Amino acid sequence: MKLLRLGDRGPAVAEARAALAHLSFLPTAPRKSEEASTGPTGGSPSAGAAESADVFDPAMDRAVRAFQQSRGLSADGIIGPDTARALEEARHQLGDRLLYHAAGHPLVGDDVAALQERLSNMGFDVGRADGIFGPRTEAAVRDFQRNRGLEPDGRCGPVTLRELQRLQRTVTGGRPDVLRESVRLLARGPSLLGMLVAIDPGHGGDDPGVVAHGLTERDVVADLADRLENRLRSSGLRTMRVHESDEAPDDAERARRANAAGADLFISLHVDGNPSPRAEGVACYYFGNARGSSAVGERLALLVQKELVSRTGMLDCRTHPKTWELLRRTTMPAVRIEVGYLTNPRDAAALASSEVRAEVAEAVLTAIQRLYLPPEQDPPTGQLRVPRVATPSS
Numbered sequence: 001m002k003l004l005r006l007g008d009r010g011p012a013v014a015e016a017r018a019a020l021a022h023l024s025f026l027p028t029a030p031r032k033s034e035e036a037s038t039g040p041t042g043g044s045p046s047a048g049a050a051e052s053a054d055v056f057d058p059a060m061d062r063a064v065r066a067f068q069q070s071r072g073l074s075a076d077g078i079i080g081p082d083t084a085r086a087l088e089e090a091r092h093q094l095g096d097r098l099l100y101h102a103a104g105h106p107l108v109g110d111d112v113a114a115l116q117e118r119l120s121n122m123g124f125d126v127g128r129a130d131g132i133f134g135p136r137t138e139a140a141v142r143d144f145q146r147n148r149g150l151e152p153d154g155r156c157g158p159v160t161l162r163e164l165q166r167l168q169r170t171v172t173g174g175r176p177d178v179l180r181e182s183v184r185l186l187a188r189g190p191s192l193l194g195m196l197v198a199i200d201p202g203h204g205g206d207d208p209g210v211v212a213h214g215l216t217e218r219d220v221v222a223d224l225a226d227r228l229e230n231r232l233r234s235s236g237l238r239t240m241r242v243h244e245s246d247e248a249p250d251d252a253e254r255a256r257r258a259n260a261a262g263a264d265l266f267i268s269l270h271v272d273g274n275p276s277p278r279a280e281g282v283a284c285y286y287f288g289n290a291r292g293s294s295a296v297g298e299r300l301a302l303l304v305q306k307e308l309v310s311r312t313g314m315l316d317c318r319t320h321p322k323t324w325e326l327l328r329r330t331t332m333p334a335v336r337i338e339v340g341y342l343t344n345p346r347d348a349a350a351l352a353s354s355e356v357r358a359e360v361a362e363a364v365l366t367a368i369q370r371l372y373l374p375p376e377q378d379p380p381t382g383q384l385r386v387p388r389v390a391t392p393s394s
C-alpha cells in the first residue's frame with residue numbers, strides 16, 4: 001500500500017480521517033447540509049470544507065500519532081500497513097457484528113480482543129487475547145455457552161453477548177481465585193437439584209458444647225441438622241453428615257471429609273455461650289483475613305445471617321471473616337453459624353421452640369437458593385419460599 005503522511009490528499013486520506021474521527025481522535029466532520037447552508041454559493045459544499053475532508057493536515061498528523069501511541073505502535077505519524085490494520089481493527093466494537101471462526105479468513109478486531117479478554121477473565125481458555133478469532137477462541141465460546149445452558153455453536157451473537165454482559169456485572173474483582181469461585185457458582189445456574197451440602201453439627205459424642213437453661217448445644221445442633229437435612233432433601237438437594245452423632249472429630253478432619261465427598265457447600269451449626277447472660281444474637285463466620293476472603297463464602301454468610309435475623313427475631317451480631325481450620329481447610333464455600341446464645345434467657349427460649357428451629361432450617365435453605373439466583377432475581381430477605389418438593393431430575 002501507499003504510505004500516507006502529512007501533506008497527502010485523496011480518498012484514502014478521507015477514509016483514514018473518518019476512521020480517526022469515529023475513534024474520537026479527530027472531531028467529527030461537519031455535515032454536508034450545514035456546510036451547504038453556510039457556503040458562499042449556497043448550492044454546493046464550500047471549497048474549504050471539501051478540501052480539509054481529504055487532506056492530511058497537521059491536526060490529522062497529531063491524531064495519527066496519538067492513535068499509534070494508544071496502540072503501542074511507533075508514533076511516526078505515517079499510516080503504513082501496521083497503522084492501517086490497527087485502524088481497521090479498532091473500528092469494531094464488541095456487539096457490532098456476529099463473531100465466529102471463519103476458517104481461512106479469520107475475523108480480526110478489537111471486538112474479538114474484548115471477547116477474548118472477558119472469557120479469559122471468567123476462567124475460559126482463549127490462549128492469548130490477540131484479537132484473532134481462531135479455533136481456540138471458538139472452543140472457549142463453546143465452553144462458555146455450555147456452562148450457561150446456551151446452544152454451544154461457538155458463535156458470539158446477541159444471546160451469547162447478553163449473557164457475557166450480564167455476568168460481567170456480577171463477576172467483578174481482580175483476584176483470579178475469587179473470580180473462579182464466582183464463575184463456578186454462576187456456572188451452576190439457579191437450580192439446586194443434586195447439589196451436595198455438607199452439614200456439620202458442631203458437637204457430638206463426648207463433646208456437649210454449651211450447656212445452659214436445660215439445653216445442651218450438642219442436642220440442639222443435632223436437631224437443627226436433622227431439620228436442615230430434611231428441608232434440603234425435600235427441595236432436591238443432596239446432603240452429607242460430616243460426622244456421626246456419637247463422635248466429635250477435629251476441624252481438620254471435618255473439612256477433610258467434606259472435601260473428599262466433593263461437597264458444594266459446607267454448613268457448620270453451633271449455638272454460642274458466654275459467661276454474661278446478656279450476650280445474645282446470631283453471627284455467621286466465613287473464611288477470610290485482611291488479605292482477602294472467600295467471596296462466595298462471604299456472600300453465603302451474609303445471606304444466612306440476614307435470613308436468620310429476619311426469621312428468628314434474634315439480635316444481629318453480623319458476619320465475620322475468620323481463618324479457623326474448619327473454614328480454611330474446606331475447599332468449598334463454608335459458613336459456621338452461631339444461632340443465638342444458650343446462656344441468654346431469650347435466645348434459649350427461642351431455641352427451645354420447634355417453630356424457631358424450623359425457621360432456622362428454612363433460613364439456611366433460602367440463603368442457599370438466593371446464593372445461586374442471578375442478582376436481578378434475588379428476592380428481599382424473608383420473602384423467598386423454596387418449593388417443598390422440587391421438580392425431580394431425570
Ligand SMILES: [Zn+2]
Nearest residue numbers: 202209270271
Ligand atoms: Zn459450638
